Amino acid sequence: MTSSIHRNVAARLVPAWLILSVVLGALTYWIESRRVDDFVFDLATEAAVHFDTPANVAMLYDDPERHRPELREFLEQSDFVGLKLYSSEQRLLIEVWETENRELAVASAARRHDFPVAGGRHYNELRVGGTLYVQALIPLMSSGQQILGYLEGIYWVAPQTLKAIAHRVGDALLIVLSAVALITLALYPVIVVLNRSALRLSDALLASNVELMRTLGSAIAKRDSDTHAHNFRVTLYAVRLAQALRRPNDEIAALIAGAFLHDVGKIGIPDGILLKPGKLSVAEFETIKTHVSIGEDIVGQSNWLAKARDVVAFHHEKYDGTGYLRGVKGEAIPFNARLFAIVDVFDALTSQRPYKPALPLDEVMRMLAQGRGAHFDPKILDVFVPLAAELLREYAAGEESDLKGCLAKFEGRYFSRPSPVG
Numbered sequence: 462m463t464s465s466i467h468r469n470v471a472a473r474l475v476p477a478w479l480i481l482s483v484v485l486g487a488l489t490y491w492i493e494s495r496r497v498d499d500f501v502f503d504l505a506t507e508a509a510v511h512f513d514t515p516a517n518v519a520m521l522y523d524d525p526e527r528h529r530p531e532l533r534e535f536l537e538q539s540d541f542v543g544l545k546l547y548s549s550e551q552r553l554l555i556e557v558w559e560t561e562n563r564e565l566a567v568a569s570a571a572r573r574h575d576f577p578v579a580g581g582r583h584y585n586e587l588r589v590g591g592t593l594y595v596q597a598l599i600p601l602m603s604s605g606q607q608i609l610g611y612l613e614g615i616y617w618v619a620p621q622t623l624k625a626i627a628h629r630v631g632d633a634l635l636i637v638l639s640a641v642a643l644i645t646l647a648l649y650p651v652i653v654v655l656n657r658s659a660l661r662l663s664d665a666l667l668a669s670n671v672e673l674m675r676t677l678g679s680a681i682a683k684r685d686s687d688t689h690a691h692n693f694r695v696t697l698y699a700v701r702l703a704q705a706l707r708r709p710n711d712e713i714a715a716l717i718a719g720a721f722l723h724d725v726g727k728i729g730i731p732d733g734i735l736l737k738p739g740k741l742s743v744a745e746f747e748t749i750k751t752h753v754s755i756g757e758d759i760v761g762q763s764n765w766l767a768k769a770r771d772v773v774a775f776h777h778e779k780y781d782g783t784g785y786l787r788g789v790k791g792e793a794i795p796f797n798a799r800l801f802a803i804v805d806v807f808d809a810l811t812s813q814r815p816y817k818p819a820l821p822l823d824e825v826m827r828m829l830a831q832g833r834g835a836h837f838d839p840k841i842l843d844v845f846v847p848l849a850a851e852l853l854r855e856y857a858a859g860e861e862s863d864l865k866g867c868l869a870k871f872e873g874r875y876f877s878r879p880s881p882v883g
């Protein structure tokens with residue numbers, strides 16, 4: 462149990478640690494990148510001061526090329542590698558570059574960008590030849606808050622700046638990963654202890670449920686002395702047949718509960734009819750039939766026992782539709798009930814009862830073959846036939862305590878407790 466708890470807790474904590482680390486790492490990177498963008502905007506805002514008078518912008522409108530030398534000088538004193546000025550109608554008036562960089566000029570022109578509204582700003586990141594540039598756009602405002610034009614500054618992010626960002630991101634990531642790892646390690650023993658106690662409670666709950674099933678089975682056994690051993694045998698036969706049919710574990714668990722409790726409804730049948738040695742009248746047989754619906758009601762009272770319903774409610778149905786209580790046929794009868802019908806009749810025929818001896822196996826198999834496609838599902842019967850002799854050898858003469866031990870092993874395998882770690 463301990464190693465599976467460690468495995469389960471680790472299997473959930475490690476992915477959570479990784480996901481949290483990736484998310485926090487990406488957040489750290491985004492915050493650091495924003496710092497560079499903010500820095501570039503500050504520079505652009507500073508540069509805009511030189512252009513935000515109507516006179517300055519008007520002179521560019523008139524003859525931009527005449528002002529190229531001044532702009533180039535201004536650019537050399539700034540931290541930008543390129544500047545562009547646009548009219549208020551978003552027409553490019555002039556662009557100047559610190560050094561000739563055709564590739565950068567083409568890339569910056571190709572990048573479609575927005576023209577921000579008053580008070581707004583816009584930026585793009587450009588990667589040209591492995592170098593990062595930030596393209597920032599801000600509106601040039603008059604003192605009356607009119608947009609006079611737009612300034613676009615192209616800023617070269619120096620390799621040392623990128624390196625500094627990478628270092629800061631790396632440091633922040635290291636701190637984040639270490640903090641998350643430490644918290645995970647600190648929580649680990651707490652979660653393991655909580656899980657262990659939850660598993661103990663789950664085991665106790667499962668044991669109680671199995672007890673409940675056994676107690677109900679015993680209750681009906683007190684009324685009919687043969688029923689207890691019959692319950693154990695048919696349940697064992699049913700599980701072995703289901704295994705041969707490769708049924709899923711949850712269906713086998715439902716089959717165990719259903720097989721063990723199939724006749725639990727007989728609790729509600731009066732002794733005078735249930736224990737009557739002679740032949741039953743038609744009315745008495747109608748009363749006997751009601752053990753199916755009474756049983757269905759009983760198992761329906763408990764969520765855990767409700768899994769037994771398919772067998773309890775349909776165990777007297779026949780494949781050709783001539784059974785009771787509902788008279789359904791073929792695959793309308795739940796699979797577990799079709800399977801159970803075979804082992805129930807097999808056990809009745811191979812067991813000694815006060816009113817009849819145990820029949821020899823070959824005669825029993827002949828009788829079962831006669832019911833193929835009529836009482837029994839032919840496909841399930843075909844899997845049962847080669848198993849029958851072995852099952853009879855293993856369980857038919859078994860003491861009740863031996864049968865109980867065999868069944869307990871199957872219960873341990875198929876009744877899974879609810880897992881507290883999901």
Ligand SMILES: [Fe+2]
Pocket residue numbers: 723724752776777
């Ligand atoms: Fe029955």
